[in-house]
Amino acid sequence: MKAVQVIGYGDVDQLQVVDVPVPTPKDDEVLVRVQACGINNTEIWMREGAYGTDQESGWRPEGVQFPRIPGSDITGEIVGVGNQVDEGVIGRRVVLFPFTSSGADGAEHIAPDMSFIGSEYDGGYAEYVVWPAELCYDMPLDSFVDSAVFSVSxxxxxxxxxxxxxxxxxxxxxxxxxxxxxxxxxxxxxxxxxxxxxxxxxxxxxxxxxxxxxxxxxxxxxxxxxxxxxxxxxxxxxxxxxxxxxxxxxxxxxxxxxxxxxxxxxxxxxxxxxxxxxxxxxxxxxxxxxSVLGTRAEFKAMLQAISSGQIKPVVDRTFPLEEARAAQTYFKQQGKVGKIVLVP
CATH class of the missing domain: 3.40.50.720 (NAD(P)-binding Rossmann-like Domain)
Known part of the structure; x- marks a missing residue:
């Protein structure tokens, strides 16, 4: 598959378009064909070393392990499942909850083992991604691009x-x-x-x-x-x-x-x-x-508010996946309103 990897700390030249194997889902995971991935400050700051360039460069104490596929605002279609996941979910159009943790309900975001997709896991700057089945939710809108602007932001x-x-x-x-x-x-x-x-x-x-x-x-x-x-x-x-x-x-x-x-x-x-x-x-x-991120209950409430029309997507511009460098450069420019989205 085509993917964009961050190969180290630095400017956008640290983003490389590569061919890598399609990931294989673990027992409790699904394989998602990525249809859209919103851009966030988090992956830019991670690349630039704004969180640190040593052992505190990511969300986990050990820091980011390069190369890493960034991207956390992900929508797509489930096309494969692990051994413990019902094949009936294949074909679901989903939006991904952006992190894992062992935290209890209401405290997931403050658990010490909170790990972020695109930082501790390979993320959505790619044609495919694997993620726990229980953290994949039905898209709130019909459009993959529109539904991709909400997850992290x-x-x-x-x-x-x-x-x-x-x-x-x-x-x-x-x-x-x-x-x-x-x-x-x-x-x-x-x-x-x-x-x-x-x-x-x-x-x-x-x-x-x-x-x-x-x-x-x-x-x-x-x-x-x-x-x-x-x-x-x-x-x-x-x-x-x-x-x-x-x-x-x-x-x-x-x-x-x-x-x-x-x-x-x-x-x-x-x-x-x-x-x-x-x-x-x-x-x-x-x-x-x-404050950063939130809980699964809040994520569900947000998706419901989107579905009901209380919150609407605001998309400034889309870029092809291969133009991730240009997309991140544009992201940092002033004068935009809304999200920038990569489309494989």
Missing amino acids: GLTAWHMNEQIQIRPGETVVVTGASGGVGSLNVQIAAHVFGANVIAIIGDLKDAPKLKALGASHVVSYRSKTLADEILAANGGPVDAVLDVVGDALFATSLDVLKNGGKFCISGSAGGQRTDLDFRTLYLKHITMYG
Whole structure:
């Protein structure tokens, strides 16, 4: 089969198109013919060494073992089964839950043995992938591409919203709102939890797209009066911030939060380290959450919300599998709204 492997840490030249054997499913696994694979920051940061370039470079203590086929937002069709899997599942169109762990229900994402597809396992930048049968769910939409934009980004966004326990009528600020996680945060906060959403993006020409997704107000992070604009839009401090940017908007996020507000972060594309005056936290009684991925129950709830039309796919562009280098390069450019998807 054709596959794209990461052969080491570095730039996109570390992505190589190769011919490798089609994987064989273990007893409890299925063989999936990949039809679409969304691109995430996670596989780019893994390649670039943003998680580290030694023994902490992946989700497991031993680090990533190269070569590795990346890709975790995967949809496809089951075409083969292991010895312990009923052959009746062959032909199912599925979306893959993106990690394994021994964690109990509700704690799967924080188990110490959590292992991620595309990092600890070969992933979806390929024509075929193997995965545990119990972690393959029916696609929520008819389109493979549309269904491939939710797994990691959607689960992450859903869990972030669950963390802050936003209530109908409250106001949440969403940073990075034009990206994969951010655009889903807008939809989930607005349409599932009933919040008023202030979306932060770069170019305000995309404001109509964000309002169509559910944002009540759209502001630009390029504004020199960003905090004042957020406070004016809401008529005062906001209830919560859902952040995927990190340092670049951290001070503003804390500034606009009300006393007793909540800040949840699941990404740091705008800087992984920041300067924090602890007095801001305790004097404003701010609760902070670190968040990544989520639980199987949340994944199922998300798929149901997608099926019912509460959450809609936002696809910026697709690329052929062989153009993974170009796709990852494009992913890092500004001015996109939604997900980038590879199609074998």
